[in-house]
Amino acid sequence: MSLSRPGSRDQMKRSKLGGLLVFAFVILAMFFVDAKPAAALPTGKVMAIPAFARKYGLPCSACHTAWPELNNFGQVFRDNGYQLMNDRDSPIWQNPSYFPITFRITPNWHREAADHQVIDSPDGCFGTSPLNPCLSVAGKVNQSGFDLSGMDLWSAGTLYKNISFVLLPSSDSTAVWHFEAAWVRFDNLHNSRWLNVRFGRFELDNLISEKRMLFLSNNGGFYQIYHFNTPGSTNNFGYGDNQIGVELAGHSVDSYTRYSIAVLSSNEGGVGFTNDVVPGGSAASRTYDVNLAFSQAFDAKSLGFERIGAFAYIGQRPTFYQTADGGDEQLVGLGNKSFYRVGVAGDLYIHNLEFLPLFMYGHDNAYLGTATSSQGALPSGAHAPSFYGGFLESHYYLNPQNVILGRFEKINVGQQAFSGGNSNFGNVTAYSLGYRWYPIMFSRAGIALNGEYSRTKSIGIVPESGDGTGGPPLFPTDGVWSSSIFFGIDFDF
Amino acid sequence: MITRKLALGFALGSLALLTAGAARAQSHVDSVDPALGAPSVSSEQSHIGGLTGQAAAGKVLYRRYCIGCHGPAGDGNGMNAQWIDPKPRDFTEAIFKCRSTPTGTLPTDQDLYNAITRGFVNSNMPSWRPLTEQQRADLVAFIKTWSPRWSKEKSGEVLTIPAETPVTIESILHGRELFQKLECWKCHGPAGHGDGPSAGTLTDSKDNPIRPYNFSTGDRFKCGSTNQDIYRIFMTGVDGTPMPSFHDVIQPNDGWDLVHFLRTLQVTLPSKENDLWRGYVASHGKDIKPIGPDAANGAQ
Numbered sequence: 001m002s003l004s005r006p007g008s009r010d011q012m013k014r015s016k017l018g019g020l021l022v023f024a025f026v027i028l029a030m031f032f033v034d035a036k037p038a039a040a041l042p043t044g045k046v047m048a049i050p051a052f053a054r055k056y057g058l059p060c061s062a063c064h065t066a067w068p069e070l071n072n073f074g075q076v077f078r079d080n081g082y083q084l085m086n087d088r089d090s091p092i093w094q095n096p097s098y099f100p101i102t103f104r105i106t107p108n109w110h111r112e113a114a115d116h117q118v119i120d121s122p123d124g125c126f127g128t129s130p131l132n133p134c135l136s137v138a139g140k141v142n143q144s145g146f147d148l149s150g151m152d153l154w155s156a157g158t159l160y161k162n163i164s165f166v167l168l169p170s171s172d173s174t175a176v177w178h179f180e181a182a183w184v185r186f187d188n189l190h191n192s193r194w195l196n197v198r199f200g201r202f203e204l205d206n207l208i209s210e211k212r213m214l215f216l217s218n219n220g221g222f223y224q225i226y227h228f229n230t231p232g233s234t235n236n237f238g239y240g241d242n243q244i245g246v247e248l249a250g251h252s253v254d255s256y257t258r259y260s261i262a263v264l265s266s267n268e269g270g271v272g273f274t275n276d277v278v279p280g281g282s283a284a285s286r287t288y289d290v291n292l293a294f295s296q297a298f299d300a301k302s303l304g305f306e307r308i309g310a311f312a313y314i315g316q317r318p319t320f321y322q323t324a325d326g327g328d329e330q331l332v333g334l335g336n337k338s339f340y341r342v343g344v345a346g347d348l349y350i351h352n353l354e355f356l357p358l359f360m361y362g363h364d365n366a367y368l369g370t371a372t373s374s375q376g377a378l379p380s381g382a383h384a385p386s387f388y389g390g391f392l393e394s395h396y397y398l399n400p401q402n403v404i405l406g407r408f409e410k411i412n413v414g415q416q417a418f419s420g421g422n423s424n425f426g427n428v429t430a431y432s433l434g435y436r437w438y439p440i441m442f443s444r445a446g447i448a449l450n451g452e453y454s455r456t457k458s459i460g461i462v463p464e465s466g467d468g469t470g471g472p473p474l475f476p477t478d479g480v481w482s483s484s485i486f487f488g489i490d491f492d493f
Numbered sequence: 494m495i496t497r498k499l500a501l502g503f504a505l506g507s508l509a510l511l512t513a514g515a516a517r518a519q520s521h522v523d524s525v526d527p528a529l530g531a532p533s534v535s536s537e538q539s540h541i542g543g544l545t546g547q548a549a550a551g552k553v554l555y556r557r558y559c560i561g562c563h564g565p566a567g568d569g570n571g572m573n574a575q576w577i578d579p580k581p582r583d584f585t586e587a588i589f590k591c592r593s594t595p596t597g598t599l600p601t602d603q604d605l606y607n608a609i610t611r612g613f614v615n616s617n618m619p620s621w622r623p624l625t626e627q628q629r630a631d632l633v634a635f636i637k638t639w640s641p642r643w644s645k646e647k648s649g650e651v652l653t654i655p656a657e658t659p660v661t662i663e664s665i666l667h668g669r670e671l672f673q674k675l676e677c678w679k680c681h682g683p684a685g686h687g688d689g690p691s692a693g694t695l696t697d698s699k700d701n702p703i704r705p706y707n708f709s710t711g712d713r714f715k716c717g718s719t720n721q722d723i724y725r726i727f728m729t730g731v732d733g734t735p736m737p738s739f740h741d742v743i744q745p746n747d748g749w750d751l752v753h754f755l756r757t758l759q760v761t762l763p764s765k766e767n768d769l770w771r772g773y774v775a776s777h778g779k780d781i782k783p784i785g786p787d788a789a790n791g792a793q
Contacts, residue, residue: 057573057617059561073558073623084619086612087712254622299625400557442572443561 051100051156052077053443056084060446065354065395066403066436067446067492068212072255072297072305079251079258081164081187081196082157090161100157106450108488111144112218114468116478138474141467148173149216149488152180162187166202178277181242194250201244201269205260205293207309207345208356210240214395214405217486218465220432220454223391224409225360230385231426231461232417234371235317235339235364236268236275243269245288256297258309264289266316266336275333282321285333289315295345304349313341320373335374337365343390352397359390361414369417385417387426401441405434405452422460422477430456436490447491455483537643539602539633544626546602551635554628562617567639569699577617580701587640588698588733591716596730596738598649599642605633607717614713652728652740654721658749660765662773668754671747673784675739680705683784685758690786698733705736708758723752 053060060067063074070078083089091098116138120127125134150173156166164187170180183200203211208223215221226240245264251257267275267284274281295309318333343360367374369385389411396404409430416425434452456463460476467482539546555563562581564571569583582589591608592600609629612620621629637643658664672678680695682688685708697703706714716726728748730738743751756766774781 056619057561057576058619059557061557062561071623073621076623084612086617086619087615088617299627301625301627305625399553 051102051154052082055094055098055100055157056088057443059441059443060438061400061441065397066214066400066438067448069214069395070209070212072307075258076251076255079196079249079255080193081162081185083162083164083187089158091158100155102154102492103151104154104490104492105151106149106216106488106490107146108149108216108450108486109144109146110217110484110486110488111142112465112467112482112484113140113142114463114480114482115140116473116475116480117141117468118471118474119469136474138478141469144485149490151175152492154492159184166200176278179271180277192250193253196249198247198249201242201271202247203242204239204262204291204311204313205247205249205258206239206311207293207295207307207347208358208393211242214403214436214450215407215432215434215452215454216450216488216490217432217434217452217454217484218467219430219456219463219482219484220407220434220452220486222464223358224428224430224456224464225358225389225391225411227464228362228387228389228411228428230362230364230369230387230413230417232371233364233369233385234319235368237313237315237317237339237341238268239313239341239360241269243289243291244271254297256299256307258293258295260291260293262291264291264315266333273332283318283330283333285316285318285336287316287336289313300349302351304351305347306349307347308344309346310344311342315339317368319367320375335367337367337374339364339368354395354397356393356395357390358392359388361388362386366417379418381419383415383417383419386414387411388414389428391430401438403436405432405436407432409456425460425476426458428456428458428464430454434486445491445493447489450486450488450490452484452486454486455481457481537634537638539606539630539637541602541606541626541630541633544630546627546630546632546634548631548634548638550628551631551633554624554632555635558621558624559632567636573617578701579616579697579703580699581618583699584636584639586698586733587642590731590733591726592649592729592732593651593725594649594729595652595740596732599646601648601651602630602633602637605636606630609633611717613715615715652725654724654728655745655749657720657724657752658746660753660769662769664750664753665757665766665770665773666754667747668750668752669784671743671751672754675742675751678784680735681708681758685709685755695735697735703734708755709760711759711761720749720752720756723755724748727751 052063063070063077065071077084117140118136119139119141120134121137121139125132127134151171153169155168156164158164164185166181166183168179168181169177171177179201181201181203183198183202185196185198187196189195189197203209210223210226213221213223223240227238229235229237243262243264244267245262247260247262249258249260265284266287266289270276270281270284273284275284291311291313293309293311295307297305297307300306316336316338319335319337321330322332322334323330339362341360341362343358345358346356348355348357363386364384366378366382366384370379370382372378372382389409391407391409393405393407398404407430409428411428413424413426416423432452432454434450437449438447439449440447456465457479458464459479460472462470462472463480463482465482465484467484468480473480537548560571561573562571562577563569563584564574564581567584569581571581574581587599589600589604589608592598592604594600594604606629609621609632612618679689679691682692687705687707689705692705695703695705714722714726716722716731728738728740730736739748753766756764757770760767
């Protein structure tokens with residue numbers, strides 16, 4: 001059932017008009033602004049600059065295929081602990097006024113739409129009024145307008161030669177802050193690049209980094225499978241989420257060969273012994289997870305640089321809690337049950353065309369998958385749920401300043417937590433198209449114009465984007481289409 | 494229907510913006526980087542082993558990786574040059590520090606490839622080993638488009654490095670004599686600390702102040718780290734700097750003696766030369782004359 005109120009069509013027209021106005025404004029602005037290239041800019045008059053570019057004087061494009069995605073030179077730099085290894089890495093080489101800080105935010109216009117949402121009908125109903133009661137119906141919710149992204153306040157660099165750090169306070173668009181990343185890394189222990197120890201909260205060593213992705217919209221700005229859990233599961237794990245713990249990592253001189261072994265708290269990177277980075281998270285358990293990652297790159301001569309890798313995450317999550325105040329206060333997560341995620345990924349080039357394929361398989365213990373306390377027995381018909389799927393993302397680099405983006409994702413639930421339901425319950429399909437244009441490219445700041453269209457279909461569950469009402473559809477057989485149109489000006493300084 | 498229209502509008506708008514972006518980006522290249530579009534760009538090649546580098550491909554890479562320091566005209570005046578010490582290489586002069594060829598001649602493609610791969614210690618030039626071999630070869634080809642010397646001259650003849658002589662105390666002592674006799678100490682200092690009497694007056698070919706190498710730090714040399722690299726450095730000289738070529742001054746075996754002595758100045762690096770020298774100093778310390786202006790008859 002769709003909404004076809006007279007007012008909604010007007011709203012759509014206004015949305016369309018707004019989008020066109022944004023387009024016109026952006027195009028005109030970029031053409032008339034004196035977006036001179038690096039050599040023509042008045043260097044020395046920039047008041048603040050991205051952290052590493054200003055330290056080493058390299059353009060953004062030296063380390064990034066298209067920022068924030070790293071190329072192999074950037075990967076080596078990162079693997080070396082944010083050091084070029086040219087004996088100028090220690091802070092002692094920097095001007096005392098140098099402070100390694102960068103912020104990033106994306107003012108944007110976007111339109112979000114989701115159908116099959118459970119909404120009140122008719123319009124203007126009052127839930128307590130018997131004359132005009134609210135009835136739950138399936139309808140479409142769409143919204144559009146100007147907006148802000150969250151903000152990253154990024155500081156990173158070296159504390160000393162071979163001691164590197166990251167501190168990344170990050171806020172959502174309403175300025176609720178948390179520590180997205182905070183770690184110290186001891187690099188090249190025993191003068192070996194194979195021994196590096198990192199301690200703190202950090203991104204898992206993903207071959208395809210979600211933190212560095214080029215899509216930004218609500219539906220396209222994350223990898224669905226990095227956050228997928230089977231419907232009804234209490235498992236909160238997301239492979240794309242930063243975790244907290246300690247990591248042993250190493251790499252060859254050119255980072256063609258890389259490995260990472262991380263031991264992490266079983267709390268989804270949460271702080272304060274909770275499962276979240278802001279107040280309100282459930283209590284953490286006392287167990288630890290392990291993440292293993294390995295990748296190998298190849299020089300494919302004229303084709304370019306090719307990398308393939310594999311990963312495995314083995315973890316546990318609680319199924320009940322020790323509590324106080326009659327159950328109101330959670331103290332410790334108990335009854336831990338296991339889950340795992342395994343997969344393979346690649347970063348493959350054919351000249352200027354980059355492919356990022358990933359396949360993942362996930363499996364949860366039946367107690368987790370059915371949200372059952374391990375103190376009791378499993379309900380009838382319960383199974384250990386599993387899922388599989390992945391994505392294929394492609395980037396075509398017209399030149400270092402223009403990139404066209406595309407992605408297709410598919411997730412299937414292989415084993416439902418309960419037998420008897422629809423076999424496709426929870427399945428997800430997603431498409432994203434986009435582009436990024438970097439009108440200036442130098443080593444002091446970065447700006448990118450980002451345009452995207454992204455669409456996802458999730459059967460019987462809330463779209464991972466949360467768009468719409470943030471709830472599941474009225475019927476578990478309904479496929480919820482959620483779409484995003486996004487134009488943003490992504491900048492860091 | 495409306496969603497379709499929006500999608501169509503999005504697609505058309507994206508296409509328009511993308512075209513605008515591409516055109517704008519290209520106009521930057523054409524209007525401000527005229528040398529990047531020089532006619533010779535597409536024809537220049539490099540040959541490194543079995544690789545053939547193409548300047549046209551190198552041009553794209555230069556723009557991505559090198560332009561910030563070496564500049565849009567290849568003259569070392571990139572936007573970051575003012576902050577950098579030592580200054581980036583001026584490719585229009587076609588004068589290169591690290592060569593296997595005689596002083597004053599053009600380096601080989603392999604020399605340039607090695608320099609890009611190795612990077613330059615104590616400078617802002619990193620190692621570009623993370624780039625593929627083909628990419629580095631392409632960059633070499635493009636770098637050669639900046640100067641007409643590459644089309645008029647051939648690379649110099651590659652220096653033949655003889656087999657290294659055994660490391661003996663006699664070899665080290667003879668090298669020490671050469672260090673005194675050839676007046677290496679005037680720049681590098683009697684103890685190799687880079688603090689010789691002339692050190693403060695040195696400039697490079699662009700009149701930028703330049704410091705002699707300080708052996709005591711144990712840093713890698715700019716042009717390599719092996720004994721063969723040291724031999725090659727002083728035999729070919731470091732063009733564009735006050736470091737001359739000694740190819741016509743000392744014999745090959747004498748060259749190895751000098752290498753062995755120079756290793757003893759790298760006091761922080763473990764080496765066979767250092768072990769031998771320390772043992773000799775312990776037993777014959779009183780007999781060793783200091784290096785410098787007071788050693789009238791050479792050091793011993």
